Amino acid sequence: MSLSKVLPDEKVVVLGSHSGRNRYKDVAIRVLHGMGAAVSYVEVDNPHRIAASALPSLGAAALLVDLTHSHDPVIRQLGRDGLRTLVAVETPEILLRMLPQESDKARVQHAQNCIRAAKTMRVTSPAGTDFEVALGELSGNCQYGFSDEPGHWDQCPGAFVVTHSNDHSAQGTVVIDAGDIMFPQKEYVNTPITLRLENGYIAAIEGGSDAKLMKATLDAYRNPEVFAVSHLGWGLSRNSRWDALNFFDKAEIEGQDGRGHLGNFLFSTGPNLSGGGTRRAPMHLDIPLAGCSVFLDGKPMVLDGDVVCPEQRPN
Incomplete structure (x- = not known):
């Protein structure tokens, strides 16, 4: 709350x-009082x-401390009017270990x-990922674990940056390797999944049992927009753990360890509303990938999972 x-x-x-x-609830109210x-x-x-x-109370506030991780679009709308929002749902152990800093x-x-x-983003990996998108038409957002500016939405803890590619620009291959993470399933992938991207959409899902499960999940919605490429970015958290899913009950965590893991690449599917787009979709997958390299206009930000830009590396 002090950082906010x-x-x-x-x-x-x-x-x-x-x-x-x-x-x-009780600790938040006590601290704020x-x-x-x-x-x-x-x-x-x-x-x-x-x-x-409930909207008049929310609209009159300067800061919303969201203990539910609401996905109601009204929260973002209020943000455009200046409401700061901070979500806090992770376990106490995760909040303490990943406590944000200025x-x-x-x-x-x-x-x-x-x-x-940047105008382009290219992502590669030893596992076989190699795709490129165009940037500039849509916006992105970032999280650093507190909400200190009017209109800023954030979640404690976690630090990462994401953007949205231009519509229909994503082309190439994404390989979700064994050990990568699938959200909201909160599971590690056991067998590699190969995604073929064409014109901003997943045109094919290839592989073994995990590929079949992913395809079945997306097919179940009978909506082509669930196959669209959504936000893309990389993790910048100092104290996250890639293996965190092994130590917590699924119902107890939201997944900030994986999403914000330092040097990961976050690939996602579905809507682009948060980037200012118009695409709606009933399903959204977040897929943190380990060991990737990320280039903006050819300049490396991350190489083989290591953040190489000095200004982005933790002290």
């Missing part, structure tokens, strides 16, 4: 859910479809500035 620059008398709403655990903030607690039935009766923001914003200045 909570001020005395600032209006802050803590958002909880009737059906959720809300495990940080201790900082002198004007705190309200709002509990909703479905955080992904927030009732209209310096994380500078590293992540440097990466974001590099993306905004």
